[in-house]
Amino acid sequence: xxxxxxWAVVILGALFAARLLAAHNRKNNTPPAAPPTRPDGSAAVNxxxxxxxxxxxxxxxxxxMPRSEAVLSDGKTWCSTEHAKLGLRQ
Ligand SMILES: [Zn+2]
Numbered sequence: 224x225x226x227x228x229x230w231a232v233v234i235l236g237a238l239f240a241a242r243l244l245a246a247h248n249r250k251n252n253t254p255p256a257a258p259p260t261r262p263d264g265s266a267a268v269n270x271x272x273x274x275x276x277x278x279x280x281x282x283x284x285x286x287x288m289p290r291s292e293a294v295l296s297d298g299k300t301w302c303s304t305e306h307a308k309l310g311l312r313q
Contacts, residue, residue: 282300282311284306284312288302
């Protein structure tokens with residue numbers, strides 16, 4: 224087990240060194256790679272991770288939901304067509 228661990232460290236170290244060397248060479252030969260883009264094409268902003276979709280609030284009940292799931296009406300966002308019909312909570 225100790226021997227295995229030793230070789231694992233050696234191999235990982237070699238891979239890491241090769242990787243650093245490759246990155247170093249790439250930096251000198253080609254312009255830096257573009258930052259990774261998300262599948263939906265939107266760039267990461269404000270440091271938000273994973274779910275970068277803007278959240279909106281239902282103007283009737285106040286629940287928060289992703290904008291893509293919200294109902295847009297009268298310039299406001301609603302959680303459902305029912306709440307859009309009900310309008311602002313009194
Ligand atoms: Zn609602």
